[in-house]
Structures are given as C-alpha cells and as structure tokens.
Amino acid sequence: xxxxxxxxxxxxxxxxxxxxxxxxxxxxxxxxxxxxxxxxxxxxxxxxxxxxxxxxxxxxxxxxxxxxxxxxxxxxxxxxxxxxxxxxxxxxxxxxxxxxxxxxxxxxxxxxxxxxxxxxxxxxxxxxxxxxxxxxxxxxxxxxxxxxxxxxxxxxxxxxxxxxxxxxxxxxxxxxxxxxxxxxxxxxxxxxxxxxxxxxxxxxxxxxxxxxxxxxxxxxxxxxxxxxxxxxxxxxxxxxxxxxxxxxxxxxxxxxxxxxxxxxxxxxxxxxxxxxxxxxxxxxxxxxxxxxxxxxxxxxxxxxxxxxxxxxxxxxxxxxxxxxxxxxxxxxxxxxxxxxxxxxx
Amino acid sequence: xxxxxxxxxxxxxxxxxxxxxxxxxxxxxxxxxxxxxxxxxxxxxxxxxxxxxxxxxxxxxxxxxxxxxxxxxxxxxxxxxxxxxxxxxxxxxxxxxxxxxxxxxxxxxxxxxxxxxxxxxxxxxxxxxxxxxxxxxxxxxxxxxxxxxxxxxxxxxxxxxxxxxxxxxxxxxxxxxxxxxxxxxxxxxxxxxxxxxxxxxxxxxxxxxxxxxxxxxxxxxxxxxxxxxxxxxxxxxxxxxxxxxxxxxxxxxxxxx
Numbered sequence: 001x002x003x004x005x006x007x008x009x010x011x012x013x014x015x016x017x018x019x020x021x022x023x024x025x026x027x028x029x030x031x032x033x034x035x036x037x038x039x040x041x042x043x044x045x046x047x048x049x050x051x052x053x054x055x056x057x058x059x060x061x062x063x064x065x066x067x068x069x070x071x072x073x074x075x076x077x078x079x080x081x082x083x084x085x086x087x088x089x090x091x092x093x094x095x096x097x098x099x100x101x102x103x104x105x106x107x108x109x110x111x112x113x114x115x116x117x118x119x120x121x122x123x124x125x126x127x128x129x130x131x132x133x134x135x136x137x138x139x140x141x142x143x144x145x146x147x148x149x150x151x152x153x154x155x156x157x158x159x160x161x162x163x164x165x166x167x168x169x170x171x172x173x174x175x176x177x178x179x180x181x182x183x184x185x186x187x188x189x190x191x192x193x194x195x196x197x198x199x200x201x202x203x204x205x206x207x208x209x210x211x212x213x214x215x216x217x218x219x220x221x222x223x224x225x226x227x228x229x230x231x232x233x234x235x236x237x238x239x240x241x242x243x244x245x246x247x248x249x250x251x252x253x254x255x256x257x258x259x260x261x262x263x264x265x266x267x268x269x270x271x272x273x274x275x276x277x278x279x280x281x282x283x284x285x286x287x288x289x290x291x292x293x294x295x296x297x298x299x300x301x302x303x304x305x306x307x308x309x310x311x312x313x314x315x316x317x318x319x320x321x322x323x324x325x326x327x328x329x330x331x332x333x334x335x336x337x338x339x340x341x342x343x344x345x
Numbered sequence: 346x347x348x349x350x351x352x353x354x355x356x357x358x359x360x361x362x363x364x365x366x367x368x369x370x371x372x373x374x375x376x377x378x379x380x381x382x383x384x385x386x387x388x389x390x391x392x393x394x395x396x397x398x399x400x401x402x403x404x405x406x407x408x409x410x411x412x413x414x415x416x417x418x419x420x421x422x423x424x425x426x427x428x429x430x431x432x433x434x435x436x437x438x439x440x441x442x443x444x445x446x447x448x449x450x451x452x453x454x455x456x457x458x459x460x461x462x463x464x465x466x467x468x469x470x471x472x473x474x475x476x477x478x479x480x481x482x483x484x485x486x487x488x489x490x491x492x493x494x495x496x497x498x499x500x501x502x503x504x505x506x507x508x509x510x511x512x513x514x515x516x517x518x519x520x521x522x523x524x525x526x527x528x529x530x531x532x533x534x535x536x537x538x539x540x541x542x543x544x545x546x547x548x549x550x551x552x553x554x555x556x557x558x559x560x561x562x563x564x565x566x567x568x569x570x571x572x573x574x575x576x577x578x579x580x581x582x583x584x585x586x587x588x589x590x591x592x593x594x595x596x597x598x599x600x601x602x
Binding site: 050051052071072073077078079081083085086087088089098099102103146147150 | 503505506508509510511512513514515516519520523524527528
C-alpha cells in the first residue's frame with residue numbers, strides 16, 4: 001500500500017523549473033531516499049511533502065487523502081532539519097514536548113512520551129540541557145526525538161547528517177537504519193551523499209534537474225543504472241564514447257563488439273564499473289591499453305589505463321590479488337557484455 | 346615610535362571624553378552642595394536640593410507626565426513596531442526598501458523639522474496641541490527605534506525555527522508566541538529601555554506640540570531660564586543616573602543572543 005503519493009508535481013521559482021512533472025509512490029514503512037546533486041529539486045520535493053512549499057500543479061496524497069494545499073501544521077508529517085532547528089529557549093525535554101503540547105495531550109502522557117523518546121535516542125541524561133550546551137550529534141538526536149514524538153505518519157529527513165563529522169555520520173547512519181527498523185515507520189530521506197543513500201535505503205530515487213531518473217533498490221541502482229546520469233552519479237564509472245552503427249553491436253577503437261541495444265543514433269556512451277573491467281590474454285580481437293599508473297587504495301588497487309586513441313579507463317582489483325603488472329606495460333582488457341550498458345550520448 | 350603613536354591616540358581620546366563628561370561630573374558634584382551658589386570650594390555637603398526637588402509640585406508633575414508619555418508612546422511603538430519588523434523581515438513586497446528608509450526618517454531628520462511639520466499638520470487632523478499630540482510625535486520616532494532594533498534580531502534568527510514550529514503543529518500565531526517572541530525577547534527589552542530614555546529626554550518635537558503641561562526636559566529648560574538653581578543639578582543627576590542605567594541595560598540586552 002502506498003503511504004504517500006506525488007502525482008504530476010510541478011514547481012517553479014521564477015523562471016527556473018525546479019520539479020518537473022514528478023510522480024513518486026512511497027510505500028508504507030519504507031525507507032526511501034531522494035538522492036541527487038544540489039539544485040536537483042530534492043529538497044523542494046521534501047518541502048512540498050512537509051507543506052513548506054505548495055506545488056504549482058499536481059497532487060500530494062498522504063494515506064490516500066489529498067493534502068496538497070494543507071499548511072504544514074495540519075499535516076501529520078514531521079521533519080528533521082539539517083541544522084537541527086532546536087528551539088534555543090527550550091531545554092531538551094521541552095523541545096521534545098513541543099509537538100505533543102500541540103496535540104493537546106495530558107501532562108502525564110507528555111512526560112511518558114518524552115521519556116520514551118529520550119530512551120529511544122539514548123539521551124536520558126540530557127533531559128534538562130539547553131541546545132547550545134550540546135554537541136552537533138547530540139542536538140541531532142534530540143531533533144530526531146522531537147520529530148518522532150508526535151508519532152507522524154511519515155518522518156522527513158532533510159540531509160540530517162550533513163553537518164556531522166565523518167565518523168559520527170557513519171554511526172548515525174547505522175542508528176537511523178536501526179531506528180527505522182524498530183519504529184516500522186515510513187522515512188523519506190533527502191541527501192546528496194550517495195554512500196549514505198546506498199547504506200540506509202530500501203529504495204532510492206535518483207533525481208536530476210527536477211525529474212526522477214531512476215527509482216530502485218541500492219543494488220539495482222549500482223549494477224544496472226538506467227541512465228548515463230545515474231551511472232556517473234552513483235559510485236565510480238567508466239563512461240566511454242563508442243560508435244553504434246546497428247542495434248546488435250558497437251565499435252570502439254576499430255574493434256566491433258557484439259551487443260544488443262536500443263540506441264538509434266550513431267554515437268553512444270558505454271558504461272562499465274572499474275571493478276568489472278578485467279585483464280585478458282592478448283588476442284587479435286582484444287582491446288589493448290597501456291598502464292599509466294597503479295595506485296594502492298587500501299583494500300583495492302586502481303589501474304589507470306589509456307587506450308591507443310587516448311581514452312582513459314579505470315580498472316580496480318582487490319589488493320589481495322598479487323600485483324603482476326608494471327607501469328608502462330601493454331595489457332589486453334575485456335569488457336564483459338553482461339556487465340556493460342549503453343546510453344544515449 | 347609605536348608607543349608614542351598609541352600614547353597620542355589614547356591621550357586625544359581621553360581628552361575628548363573628559364571634555365564631554367567633565368561637565369556632568371561637575372553637575373553631580375554641585376548637586377550635593379549646601380550653598381545655593383555653584384562655586385568651589387564646596388564647604389558643606391547635603392541632600393537639601395534633592396529634598397527640595399521632591400517637594401517641587403510642578404517638577405513632580407512634569408516627571409509624572411514624562412513617565413506617562415514615555416511609557417505610553419513606547420507601548421504604542423511596541424504594538425506597531427513588532428508586527429512591522431516581522432513583516433519587513435518575512436515578506437518581500439513592492440516598495441519594501443523605500444518603506445525601510447521612510448521608517449528611519451523620524452530619527453534621521455532633525456527633530457525641529459518633524460516638530461514643525463507635525464505642528465502644522467496635527468491641527469488639520471483635528472488634533473490640538475496637547476499631550477496626545479506629544480504622544481503621537483514620540484511614537485513616530487520610537488517606532489523607528491523599535492523596528493530597527495527588532496529587525497536586526499530577526500535577521501539573526503534561524504528561519505528554520507519557525508518552520509520547525511509549523512512542522513510540529515503550531516499555527517503561525519502559536520509559532521510567533523511560542524518560538525519567535527521568546528527568541529527576540531532580549532532585543533525587545535533593549536529597544537523598550539532605549540525608547541523610554543529617548544522619549545524621556547526628547548525636546549524639539551515635544552517643544553512644538555506641547556500645550557500647558559510640561560514634560561520633564563521642558564520643565565527643566567523653563568527653570569533654567571529663571572537662572573540655574575542647584576535644584577537643576579539635582580534633577581540632572583537623577584536623569585543622568587536613570588538614563589545611563591537604562592542605556593547600559595539596553596546595550597546588554599541587545600548584545601545577548
């Protein structure tokens with residue numbers, strides 16, 4: 001069952017079209033991430049779900065109820081803001097109780113709920129602290145507790161870990177995922193950090209220039225990117241210009257490779273992950289490249305290869321494999337048809 | 346060389362301050378003089394002039410009027426100033442920048458211009474020269490103080506706080522009273538103190554709009570025309586004390602964030 005549905009949403013600011021005829025269905029209990037570069041429209045989309053922006057056209061449905069034009073305070077969704085936005089004049093307890101007071105809950109119910117929330121985010125000891133007396137990570141936990149306390153139908157998270165340092169960010173990713181599992185609540189998470197998206201989400205919507213380029217789970221997104229943009233945005237990718245004379249093959253450096261595709265233009269972009277490029281024994285049909293550099297990157301090593309025409313190709317391999325190649329050496333490489341994609345250039 | 350330059354700078358700074366504040370110190374000193382002639386050496390100290398001041402009926406009446414004008418014009422400026430500052434901060438509309446400059450006019454224009462303008466304009470509206478006219482006159486320039494002080498705090502306020510309040514179910518009005526107001530409170534207190542002081546010692550605008558009842562500064566001015574009595578020293582000392590305390594507190598509140 002879909003918890004939230006965005007139907008044909010359009011939003012412009014002045015002359016710039018930020019969100020372009022966007023459709024999105026978010027399932028009940030799902031952890032969905034909207035991932036994209038800055039300016040892609042992801043935050044605007046989140047704000048239209050929260051009610052801070054109204055779409056120019058289209059519909060927002062929450063549990064099949066049209067909430068398109070409801071103000072934020074009449075929507076049963078809560079947001080965790082990037083800069084926490086804790087109320088500086090209230091302590092932790094009062095911050096968490098803010099939404100509960102709005103629901104006209106009794107004092108004893110509020111106290112009980114606040115204690116539950118403090119326990120949930122492990123902040124019991126900070127109950128009477130003011131926001132400015134806490135670190136960024138602690139403030140973020142309180143902000144999460146405050147947003148969850150009124151038991152919203154959806155929790156919206158707007159780059160909530162953006163201001164934290166790397167180590168804390170990794171820990172919070174893990175905790176947020178755990179929290180999602182424990183609460184069984186629908187999370188909509190907005191980020192530009194692909195690793196964050198891949199780690200936590202059930203599904204990821206990759207957004208670019210106001211449209212969703214691909215909506216799928218992490219593995220599909222990584223292994224089978226649907227568009228050139230997704231391929232380049234998620235993980236590392238080799239994007240190589242090739243010639244496409246017919247729909248059953250493509251040509252690169254005067255060598256023709258059999259491959260069925262749907263491209264009708266004369267040129268296209270070949271995609272392959274660096275870890276999927278493999279060394280081959282030299283034959284008359286194999287692709288030849290020179291090793292320009294070998295870089296050791298901890299658990300893997302990276303080869304910078306360059307072909308006769310000057311095309312750069314990156315190959316990675318596990319560091320545990322014995323290093324047998326040297327810089328300057330000519331190697332044959334193999335691009336397995338199962339591991340490549342071809343996009344319009 | 347550096348030391349000499351530092352010495353010259355601090356010497357000139359202190360000279361200027363000395364020149365500005367020495368007369369005030371002298372007045373405070375003379376206010377405790379038992380004799381009615383203000384001259385050195387002072388032979389006997391006493392609080393006689395203060396006692397006399399508190400028995401001066403027209404002076405006490407002027408104090409009451411000044412307090413009344415200061416408090417009511419500050420309240421009026423507050424009621425108009427807070428929503429105006431909020432609107433100026435939050436919304437963009439046609440003529441906003443012009444409006445911002447117009448609001449500042451009453452404090453940038455010489456008081457005498459505002460005074461004369463109001464003197465000729467108020468009767469047209471049917472407002473006679475009276476304390477009401479003075480009250481309106483003071484309110485116009487206190488609004489400028491309120492708006493500039495409070496607007497400055499709004500600009501420092503995190504816009505996400507209001508969004509968070511909406512998000513958690515607060516209506517715009519609730520968000521204003523529960524979140525925005527507590528966070529601009531110190532700026533408001535600072536602006537109120539400053540307004541009270543400015544209204545209390547305002548002369549030019551008041552001078553043109555007043556009828557028979559005098560405010561404190563006008564009363565003092567009147568006394569001076571009959572010759573400087575040590576009573577004036579006493580009242581000046583009290584005004585100085587109250588004003589400087591209020592200004593000091595106002596600065597303190599405005600610095601707080």
